[in-house]
Amino acid sequence: MDIVPIAHVSEDAVEALLDDAFGTDRHGRTAYRLRAGTRAIPALSFAALDTAGALLGTIQCWPVRIGDAAMVMVGPVAVEPAVQRGGIGRALMQAMLDAADAGAWPPLMMIGDPEYYGRFFGFSADGTAGWIVDGPVERRRLLARARAGQPMPAAGEVLPRPE
Template identity: 45%
Template structure:
């Protein structure tokens, strides 16, 4: 009788318990609840929201993170803007459910969004967020110093990333929305909250 061997088995890293995919119409209610939890009831009064109100996100750049149990646990969208005469995208809001902190959901959403933006030929991405967090993705304040937002903002939080070298060269002036307009009735419905919001982690406004 041959003795049973206790051969060591290499540990296989578990697959991420979430997936990144294009946003669906069925995500809207959960997305809005997540954003309410993350940014508060006054989020529609924030400076960056002025660049999104009444506008459609850039095509292909509304992404959702879903947990393996089916819950929506993260969201990010990007929007067409003119950055002082330079065509660019404004990233935000980016939010992650608090239950999924530490799983890399925010980083995965960022990486996918930037990859899609680059593949679609966009030249630059701008956001308002914490420099230490976004530096890992290449965002810096080097070429946003002459840009402004339509409202109060902290200068050191206005960051940019060039997907094409020189895309933000000479960018100066007010950042303004350029995305396609959406019907007011649809925009109003999107802002309505229909369920209690979960705790969440805010990233980009």
């Protein structure tokens, strides 16, 4: 498997994978509202390809904000259903975190499973109780991760941050 910038994969292939992984009704989810009108951040968005070049998985990151504080929304992390549980999503997350930690990126946030993303990647719902999102979300699944010394917004509405 190779992990490459998502720009190396056609948008149609990414959309087809997202449909396979999450269903064609995925656009109504809260996460889509939070990134409406934005573009994925190329430096933090990756694709996993098999040795023949077939798309196995993707991760995308999006610019959002809380008040004047910039943040990066992680997700979706999508893996072709036939190869899920093979470490592809984990490798994509690690590639994104390595890129985020190497750069001057703002804190990360996501809607996800706290047991998984907390255990393996340091995300936590601690400090997100004051955040407001447009749409339904289980509060325990609203997660954030910041590097040491990086300020995290305590309260406010999570909104898209168009470029």
